[in-house]
Amino acid sequence: MYRTDTVHTSGWLIAAVHGAFASLPEIDQFAENTPYAGSYVPLRNYGRDERVSSVMIELRHKVYLTDPAAPTARPKSRTMKSRSGRTVSRSAGYAPRRAARTAVRGDEESARDAGFRKLAEYILGGNEEKPKIAMTAPVSQARSADNSWIISFYMPSQWTMSALPTPDNQEVELVEVPDETIAARRFTGSRSATAVATRAAELLGALENTEWVPVGEPVACFYDPSWSLPFRRRNEVVVPVATC
Structure with a gap:
């Protein structure tokens, strides 16, 4: 999960994201601001409008997609x-x-x-x-x-x-x-x-x-x-x- 700062990515939003993914068996690791950091907020709102919240979620492709180099098994x-x-x-x-x-x-x-x-x-x-x-x-x-x-x-x-x-x-x-x-x-x-x-x-x-x-x-x-x-x-x- 990538976040901005406490203005646009508040504690309640971080807790909500953690809660949403905690019960999913396929998600066995969860990290913040790694390997990158930051999220997107429109420039006209950044630092000016606390009503605008932002979080960016990245999933490793292996969570939802099999290795493209390994063909999906099919019935004989x-x-x-x-x-x-x-x-x-x-x-x-x-x-x-x-x-x-x-x-x-x-x-x-x-x-x-x-x-x-x-x-x-x-x-x-x-x-x-x-x-x-x-x-x-x-x-x-x-x-x-x-x-x-x-x-x-x-x-x-x-x-x-x-x-x-x-x-x-x-x-x-x-x-x-x-x-x-x-x-x-x-x-x-x-x-x-x-x-x-x-x-x-x-x-x-x-x-x-x-x-x-x-x-x-x-x-x-x-x-x-x-x-x-x-x-x-x-x-x-x-x-x-x-x-x-």
């Missing part, structure tokens, strides 16, 4: 080829996986954000044993039978169900995901509800008159963080399929 899969030779979508066979998931009510995008926060707390130490679990991709979102949204993080392959720590939040559950064959439509750009619905309709349409028959509802998968440039995002809509 193998590509399935169409008998007809048509390339209508990506078809893959996924091996059994473990996932942490949570159910959230609300509109599609706000539910996605709320579910992500709950699951991020779990892998960042919000569990009984307190270990941190590496982030993997994708994060998936699916509509449940009761119209809530199921947000899922897939666990790194080395974690077995018996070894995974128990979540502190009872709204987070750990589940076994059986092996499955899916068809996928990849896209970049917007992740809005409209964009996801459009891609889902394209995927289902592309599967018509092929040997791949949908056996479930479409699921949205997101491989990149929300702050990534839209044109560089990898998004997918997938649906479980069987051959006819």
Whole structure:
């Protein structure tokens, strides 16, 4: 945390910032005015207007972003080829996986954000044993039978169900995901509800008159963080399929 002086960064503001971060398990170090010092105050107000308060917060990128040199782990899969030779979508066979998931009510995008926060707390130490679990991709979102949204993080392959720590939040559950064959439509750009619905309709349409028959509802998968440039995002809509 960077601060100015007692006029514009008063004791109550410093205490408030400390209090806001003290309960976060992923923040294990907190320092003031190091390695730099100072915060921003408009020149017209500096030293003249005590109503203007200022504090600048800097987070090390490792707190919220995995090492860009180390690729994010992804579930193991193998590509399935169409008998007809048509390339209508990506078809893959996924091996059994473990996932942490949570159910959230609300509109599609706000539910996605709320579910992500709950699951991020779990892998960042919000569990009984307190270990941190590496982030993997994708994060998936699916509509449940009761119209809530199921947000899922897939666990790194080395974690077995018996070894995974128990979540502190009872709204987070750990589940076994059986092996499955899916068809996928990849896209970049917007992740809005409209964009996801459009891609889902394209995927289902592309599967018509092929040997791949949908056996479930479409699921949205997101491989990149929300702050990534839209044109560089990898998004997918997938649906479980069987051959006819």
